[in-house]
Each structure stands twice: as structure tokens, then as C-alpha cells.
Amino acid sequence: MKTLALAATLLLAAGVVHAAPYAGADIQAGKKTAEQKCNACHAKTAGGDGSSIYTRKTSQIKTSDLLTQQMEMCDSMGHGKLSDTERKNVLGWLNSQYYHFK
Numbered sequence: 374m375k376t377l378a379l380a381a382t383l384l385l386a387a388g389v390v391h392a393a394p395y396a397g398a399d400i401q402a403g404k405k406t407a408e409q410k411c412n413a414c415h416a417k418t419a420g421g422d423g424s425s426i427y428t429r430k431t432s433q434i435k436t437s438d439l440l441t442q443q444m445e446m447c448d449s450m451g452h453g454k455l456s457d458t459e460r461k462n463v464l465g466w467l468n469s470q471y472y473h474f475k
């Protein structure tokens with residue numbers, strides 16, 4: 374029973390974080406991290422400096438959940454694992470610069 378209550382609390386807590394995924398993000402730090410850890414690989418796919426991958430017409434990233442999922446998938450393919458803070462900052466930057474989810 375205790376375990377169930379704990380699980381419910383954790384789920385609730387996750388829900389709260391989830392509701393404001395970009396709150397408190399350091400946009401400039403996120404931009405820097407993305408330049409260091411994301412651009413080179415995207416440049417191979419999208420050309421240029423890689424940033425056009427975020428504005429491609431075929432983008433399937435229609436919600437903030439999908440943006441988070443894509444970043445996590447990309448991060449697991451990349452070399453450096455992002456810290457929680459880096460993830461938040463990179464998501465904040467991507468959202469403010471390109472995706473504009475609420």
C-alpha cells in the first residue's frame with residue numbers, strides 16, 4: 374500500500390513538471406549546449422549548420438512531448454549525455470527559437 378501511495382505521488386510530481394516543461398530554462402545556456410552537442414550531427418542530415426532540421430517542412434514535432442522524446446532519442450544516439458539541467462535548457466532554447474509550444 375505504501376508503495377502504491379509513493380508511486381502515485383511520483384506520478385503526480387512528474388505531472389507537475391510535465392505541465393511546464395520550459396519553466397526556468399536558461400535559453401542562452403541551452404543554445405550553447407545545442408551548438409556543442411547537437412548541431413554537428415544535424416548538419417550531416419540537414420546541411421548548413423544543422424539548424425534547418427528544426428524548421429524542415431516534414432517536421433513531425435507537433436507537441437512539446439514529441440519534442441522532448443525526439444531530443445531524448447537524439448541524445449541517446451549522441452556522444453555526450455545531457456544532464457537534467459542541460460536537457461531543460463536545450464528544450465527551452467529549441468522551444469523559444471523554433472517550436473513555440475505553450
Ligand code: HEC
Pocket residue numbers: 407410411412414415418426427428429431432433434440443444447448450451452455463467
Ligand atoms: C547522432 C546524431 C544526432 C545527434 C547527436 C542529435 N541529433 Fe537530433 N536528429 C538526428 C536525426 C538523424 C534527426 C532526423 C530524424 C528523422 O528524420 O526522423 C534528428 C532530428 C531532431 C529533431 C526533430 C527536428 C524536426 O522538427 O523535425 C530535434 C528536435 C532534434 N533532433 C533535437 C536534437 C537535440 C536537442 C540534440 C542535442 C542534444 C540532438 N538532436 C542531437 C540526429 C542527431
